[in-house]
Amino acid sequence: MQAPDDLRYTESHEWIRSEGEIATVGITDFAQDSLGDIVFLELPEPRTVFQQGETVGVVESVKTVSDILAPVSGEIREVNSSLGTHPESVNKDPYGEGWLFKISLANTDEITSLLSSSDYKAKVEK
Amino acid sequence: MTEFGGWNMSVCYSSIVEEHHAVRNQVGIFDISHMGQIEVSGPGARPWLNRMLSNNVDRLAISQGQYSLLLNRAGGVIDDLIVYRLHDNQFLLVVNAAKTDEDLAWMLESVSGGVAVLNCSSLFGALAVQGPRSAELMGIFGQLPPRNHFCDLKIEGSSTMIARTGYTGEDGFELFFPGDLAPFIWNRLLELGKPLGMVPCGLGSRDTLRLEACFPLNGSDLTQQRTPLEAGLDVFVDLRKSEFIGREALCAQKESGIKERLSALKATGKSPPFRSHYPVFVGEEKVGELTSGTQSPTLGVAIGLGYLNVEFTQPGQKVEIEIRGRRYTASVERKPMYKSSTAKR
Numbered sequence: 001m002q003a004p005d006d007l008r009y010t011e012s013h014e015w016i017r018s019e020g021e022i023a024t025v026g027i028t029d030f031a032q033d034s035l036g037d038i039v040f041l042e043l044p045e046p047r048t049v050f051q052q053g054e055t056v057g058v059v060e061s062v063k064t065v066s067d068i069l070a071p072v073s074g075e076i077r078e079v080n081s082s083l084g085t086h087p088e089s090v091n092k093d094p095y096g097e098g099w100l101f102k103i104s105l106a107n108t109d110e111i112t113s114l115l116s117s118s119d120y121k122a123k124v125e126k
Numbered sequence: 127m128t129e130f131g132g133w134n135m136s137v138c139y140s141s142i143v144e145e146h147h148a149v150r151n152q153v154g155i156f157d158i159s160h161m162g163q164i165e166v167s168g169p170g171a172r173p174w175l176n177r178m179l180s181n182n183v184d185r186l187a188i189s190q191g192q193y194s195l196l197l198n199r200a201g202g203v204i205d206d207l208i209v210y211r212l213h214d215n216q217f218l219l220v221v222n223a224a225k226t227d228e229d230l231a232w233m234l235e236s237v238s239g240g241v242a243v244l245n246c247s248s249l250f251g252a253l254a255v256q257g258p259r260s261a262e263l264m265g266i267f268g269q270l271p272p273r274n275h276f277c278d279l280k281i282e283g284s285s286t287m288i289a290r291t292g293y294t295g296e297d298g299f300e301l302f303f304p305g306d307l308a309p310f311i312w313n314r315l316l317e318l319g320k321p322l323g324m325v326p327c328g329l330g331s332r333d334t335l336r337l338e339a340c341f342p343l344n345g346s347d348l349t350q351q352r353t354p355l356e357a358g359l360d361v362f363v364d365l366r367k368s369e370f371i372g373r374e375a376l377c378a379q380k381e382s383g384i385k386e387r388l389s390a391l392k393a394t395g396k397s398p399p400f401r402s403h404y405p406v407f408v409g410e411e412k413v414g415e416l417t418s419g420t421q422s423p424t425l426g427v428a429i430g431l432g433y434l435n436v437e438f439t440q441p442g443q444k445v446e447i448e449i450r451g452r453r454y455t456a457s458v459e460r461k462p463m464y465k466s467s468t469a470k471r
Contacts, residue, residue, distance in 0.1 A: 062399060
């Protein structure tokens with residue numbers, strides 16, 4: 001189960017990569033594997049503002065639907081529009097091409113309170 | 127793994143989509159050992175079965191099977207099954223896993239003289255081999271039966287009942303054999319099937335395949351509150367039989383006309399997968415609800431089945447499906463939504 005060291009993780013299986021003021025968010029390798037073939041995503045509109053933990057969208061596979069939660073509070077800056085035609089990128093490359101959206105960081109403390117790679121791996125391997 | 131009708135089963139072995147495509151293009155193998163087997167025998171077996179089931183057992187030759195329905199007195203579906211004629215007075219019913227006990231209890235309530243009903247489910251293991259290359263694989267073992275017929279072949283020395291039936295819309299076979307042989311036969315077939323591109327397939331692809339072929343699923347598309355006429359299964363009901371359980375109710379319904387019909391629906395644009403309970407609209411009027419659905423790997427769009435008011439069930443009828451508060455366009459389709467070029471009818 002891959003979980004790159006330079007990212008932070010939520011208990012709800014999102015990852016976040018901080019790039020200064022903006023961060024990129026996606027779902028983890030564990031999440032895409034559990035979901036199976038992803039066929040549809042409902043992603044947030046740019047400019048919408050969310051609190052940490054709020055539902056921002058939905059990821060749907062052949063067998064199930066799952067909510068995507070905001071790992072941090074902030075404003076949506078960009079959304080991965082290629083996922084409309086290639087939702088399977090989330091399965092194939094969850095940490096790269098399968099990124100979901102970019103969000104501005106309202107509060108940088110929130111990111112440090114998230115799980116490290118080793119804590120996240122320990123949690124899912126239980 | 128997931129729980130299904132009291133059994134622990136795989137949703138998929140690799141991916142639902144990959145397994146689905148393997149069955150459509152080459153061959154796939156399913157563990158269907160969870161299904162129930164009920165043997166009905168005795169001098170009174172044939173007429174009794176004709177009173178219990180909707181289809182006409184008199185038309186069954188030895189070594190032939192037919193799809194049939196076990197109905198309640200209101201004409202509602204208790205179970206859908208295949209009945210095979212083993213000998214003059216000996217029949218094997220293959221029923222849904224979750225319904226085996228219920229079917230048996232219902233049958234035992236009505237059993238009459240000269241009929242023995244035996245639950246032999248625990249003795250059997252079963253596998254399904256489905257796909258355009260399934261005959262190529264199974265032909266290794268001998269001469270194969272025609273569609274809806276069965277024969278006995280030896281797989282590595284063990285006697286196996288091989289029926290040319292299935293739930294995928296492709297040419298295929300369902301194998302029945304003593305339970306303890308199951309892992310041996312499974313492994314042997316996987317080994318022989320590998321060069322043909324065979325993969326093991328789970329419940330997930332079983333569902334996407336049967337939905338494309340518009341085969342109903344008991345428990346969602348078929349229930350005790352729905353008759354086979356509403357489900358579009360008229361062809362499996364012989365109302366000319368003088369009596370069978372549910373006949374009166376079905377004749378009355380045929381006379382007055384059905385109000386709802388199980389229809390096939392296909393998304394006309396991009397949408398989330400269809401799922402049971404999603405409401406169906408024509409304009410602002412709710413005209414029905416889906417009973418099952420998925421994202422079709424072969425058709426590339428969402429598909430589903432649902433009971434709609436009869437006025438809106440003509441193929442071509444435009445509808446909208448509501449999913450999480452948004453409406454997505456779809457249309458009523460002719461069944462099946464997918465037709466194999468190699469499946470034997």
